[in-house]
Amino acid sequence: MTMNRSFEIVTDSCCNLTEETIDRYELHVLPLTFMADGDDTVYRSYLKGRKTDLSQFYTMMREGKAFRTSLPNLADTEMLFRNLLDQGRDILYLGFSSGLSGTYEATELLAKQLREEYPQRKLLTVDTLAASGGEGLLVWHACQRAEQGADIEEVRDWTEANKLHLAHWFTVDDLMFLWRGGRVSKTSAWAGTLLNIKPVMHVDDEGHLVPLEKVRGRKKSLSALLDHMERTGTAPIAEQTVFITHGDCIDDAKWLEKKIRERFGVEDICINYVDPVIGAHSGPGTMALFFLASTRD
Numbered sequence: 563m564t565m566n567r568s569f570e571i572v573t574d575s576c577c578n579l580t581e582e583t584i585d586r587y588e589l590h591v592l593p594l595t596f597m598a599d600g601d602d603t604v605y606r607s608y609l610k611g612r613k614t615d616l617s618q619f620y621t622m623m624r625e626g627k628a629f630r631t632s633l634p635n636l637a638d639t640e641m642l643f644r645n646l647l648d649q650g651r652d653i654l655y656l657g658f659s660s661g662l663s664g665t666y667e668a669t670e671l672l673a674k675q676l677r678e679e680y681p682q683r684k685l686l687t688v689d690t691l692a693a694s695g696g697e698g699l700l701v702w703h704a705c706q707r708a709e710q711g712a713d714i715e716e717v718r719d720w721t722e723a724n725k726l727h728l729a730h731w732f733t734v735d736d737l738m739f740l741w742r743g744g745r746v747s748k749t750s751a752w753a754g755t756l757l758n759i760k761p762v763m764h765v766d767d768e769g770h771l772v773p774l775e776k777v778r779g780r781k782k783s784l785s786a787l788l789d790h791m792e793r794t795g796t797a798p799i800a801e802q803t804v805f806i807t808h809g810d811c812i813d814d815a816k817w818l819e820k821k822i823r824e825r826f827g828v829e830d831i832c833i834n835y836v837d838p839v840i841g842a843h844s845g846p847g848t849m850a851l852f853f854l855a856s857t858r859d
Contacts, residue, residue, distance in 0.1 A: 652686075653683075653686070661766075
């Protein structure tokens with residue numbers, strides 16, 4: 563379908579939205595990039611219309627392959643923005659947390675330059691301070707408001723006002739990937755692995771991924787995500803749209819989905835993979851839950 567919208571919404575591949583959602587709302591997605599150690603080939607984490615077998619990516623990680631990540635290609639971003647502006651379109655960019663990546667900062671610098679060149683156009687940006695399905699769910703809500711007729715400033719203002727009510731709760735199955743990504747010390751990773759300790763983390767108000775508690779065992783860590791949803795989820799939780807993303811552990815994602823339906827009566831739940839750029843740091847077995855909440859912590 564063609565959206566009846568007076569402006570374009572641009573985001574990036576760390577939003578972890580499904581292809582169906584991207585198409586449904588005619589979103590423009592800037593792909594972050596990743597490279598396997600020992601290989602100079604640069605891979606884009608999103609290519610429109612191309613299905614990527616992410617299970618293969620996570621299998622490579624399980625086999626010991628390490629990956630490096632990088633920002634979207636700035637020349638490609640500039641080309642997209644200029645093409646839209648030349649067509650007379652205004653742009654709202656909703657970007658990956660500045661607390662986790664330089665993507666937003668680089669894109670905002672470009673936007674500042676283009677605002678001077680296109681003074682007749684609106685080029686608005688929002689640092690979502692969000693990641694993965696948290697960024698994606700915020701983009702989804704922005705699209706909902708645009709579809710209902712809100713103009714670009716109204717959508718921008720709603721997103722700014724509500725982004726710190728987008729709760730992110732994560733757990734991982736293997737602490738060694740967090741150690742390699744610099745999130746925990748090597749000693750903590752080894753000790754946690756030996757004791758079957760699983761961290762429960764969230765994205766804080768500054769957009770950083772922060773460990774908050776430790777539990778013993780996978781099921782307890784998944785249940786902890788549900789407990790945080792019960793504690794802070796904005797009522798009525800049953801009427802919310804909830805996102806789940808996972809690092810190649812679909813059975814656990816389905817288990818979490820089932821428990822959310824049973825415990826809260828939620829009907830609208832979307833499950834998708836954690837993309838390679840985030841997954842390169844969090845590893846296989848990552849499980850994340852996203853919903854609107856009174857507070858992020």
